[in-house]
Amino acid sequence: MGQQVFLLPDVGEGLIEADIVTWKVQVGDVVALNQPLCDVETAKATVELPSPFAGRVVQLHAREGDTVEVHTPLVTFEVEGAGGSTPEEVPHGGEKHVVNEPDEERREPVLIGYGVANEDGVAVRKHRRRSSTAVVAPPVAATTPVVSTGPVRTTPPVRLLAKNLGVNLQTVVGTGREGVITRADVERAVRADVTPVAPARVSTPSTGPMTTSRFVGRDLAPWSTGEREERIPVKGVLKAMAESMTESMLTHPQAAVWVRVDATKTMELVAGLKKHPRLQGVRLSPLVIVALALVDAARHYPGVNSMFDAKTQEVVVKRYVNLGIAADTPKGLLVPNIKNADQLDLVGVANELSALVEKARAGTTSLAEMTGTTITITNVGPMGVDSAIPILPPGTGAILAIGRIAPAPWVVDGQVVARQVAELALTFDHRQIDGALASNVLAHVARFLEDPATAIVAG
């Protein structure tokens, strides 16, 4: 037996690093040649790395979310034969990393960030971590009673379940055929985990939802089984959101105006258009009318569709609308935009909107689709709230929020009647846009929604 180290290759012509997106193997797993090890994301692509060796995984040198430099250790394998049957050689500037059978001392689990000892016994410290904590590999659940070593035998769906429930498979006794860990074994381990026998628990949370929930683009483990404190690296979409919100709040003095609106006619218009035979297949929603209303308001008040350029000390007024749409996606919050939305009619906006949302959900939104936004809409209605005071996306003048559209008492001709009512809010950059302009814009949007047919026809 010998050890082989798989160095992160340059998977895309001149890349220097890659982010680990998902591990598909764990320490102890026996893997076949070309079995997928992990997904990595580089500046160019997200790709799957197949195993260059057949053997047992002895160490993963990085955690999900870590950034790893090209030509530094990624996975250490134990392979049959001295040094394995395949020569470990990297054609492009990497050095040889063959680790011979190590002594007991060297086989200790290694701190991530320090790498393994190389042939000279010197720690290879090339691998950079950007997250703030260093933990012992492999990460184990806080309530681990016994940690067995050796390969874990189970199936990928059960591994996923265990991961979601925060169960360390090394601690689970398999009752399946030939000791394979089954779904029932994992579920039993979870129940055992919350009994008072478990150490380091002051009180026993006997109940708690067993469902996972989405947070910053990942599935959070349930309350009762997740780690007491979980540290999530600030990467990817989360990082983008954090940076843009911080930039906005630090450098864009912003204020908001809001209004309630009778959107009954908007709802009726949408319902009527949906029935039209020529519009079958077009995904119509009140949001389409809101988009048209905001574009129309920008045409009447171009000042709202502007950007404060602090560097040049200029305000840039834009006579085109790249309409940003805040989208809740599996990866987190993305704000792609509809380019030149002012050139589109109702059907055009509807088609672009559904294409954009579909791409955002599928995770295929391109960078180009997320840059150049001039003004934004965020639709918080589907989440069941009345409205929101949004934070301005940096480099834009305003963002419009719309909440749910629901029946509410409304006064018409002195009579209280039930109407479809919605609440709108507009956050604006108060450096160049004053309250009067913002109010005019929002009132324009409100009038549009109160009588959309007339507004569309009359312009």
Place this chain on the structure above:
Amino acid sequence: MVDEELVQLLTPEGQRVEHPDYTSTLSNEKIFSMYRDMVIIRRLCNESTSLQRQGQLALWAPIQGQEAAQIGAGRALQPMDFTFPTYREHGIAWSRGVPPANMLRLFRAVSNGGWDPYTYRHSVPAIVLGNQVLNAVGYAMGIQRDGAEEAAMTFFGDGASSQGDVLEGFVWAASFNAPVVFFCQNNQWGISTPMSTQSKVPLYRRARGFGFPGIRVDGNDLLAVYEVARTALENARAGGGPTLIEAYTYRMGAHTTSDDPTRYRVEAEVEVWKHRDPIERVKALLVREAKTTQAEFDAIDAEAEEFALQLRADVLAMGRPDPITMFDNVYAEGHPLIEEGRREMVELGISGGAH
């Protein structure tokens, strides 16, 4: 894929269909042998992709989905014909007899080519987009001057079809009635540029404007590609001049291993083309007509696995030539800029030593 102008002899379901101009001349034995070619070349492609992801190749250009286009055209060639490929023609190289590991030498950056073009009558891959088309037309004009009964065939994609070199090649081939077949694999994507942007007319129709025939063939139909390519080559050898063949196909994978197609195309499109798989339809035909057994298919799969292991071993055994050798074969004669580069590399100590 209802297209009146598309030559098809075998449907995606593996059913034979009639065509007024083309009839399949392939025996069941030959179809089986071409099926084997396609399976092996797909395995070669998958193993090469893995080798790239493992740091053993610098780059790889996948052909998955285009096996029928390449094996159909490759097996229609005669030994004395000469072929001019781009970097995605692994199936053509296989048909020409290029040893598989040699195809990977370029992608491992241990060679500027990988094989002797005259041994296999298959040029080394042109990386400069469309350049091989000019080479092929020039070679074909040479065939005319030798009075030989041979043809040149050149391969390019829908992306390269926009290159000046390709269009200049069309002009010269037409003007001199050169014995050349232009084989365009329209795989629908020029990296991230869709066909709808690439050309406002179907590519094969361009040929008419240059003065020679253009034919669109179902590029995922082995039988049709073979017949269309064979006919065009025979016509060229007999003095009938050039033909443009547009093999209508699909690149199932990435442009190269540096590319991520999920960023620019939708999964639904890939799903549609999965049903048009070039290998599956031949398999269905073989099962129905030649009564090929599962054991026979399994034997080919097993052979492909063995092949992949051997390929991997060959690649790992290639070693690392001294980087300084990259300057050796840039020009036939010395060139001051190349000499300067070589000198700088020695001074920087990148070279492994004496040369």
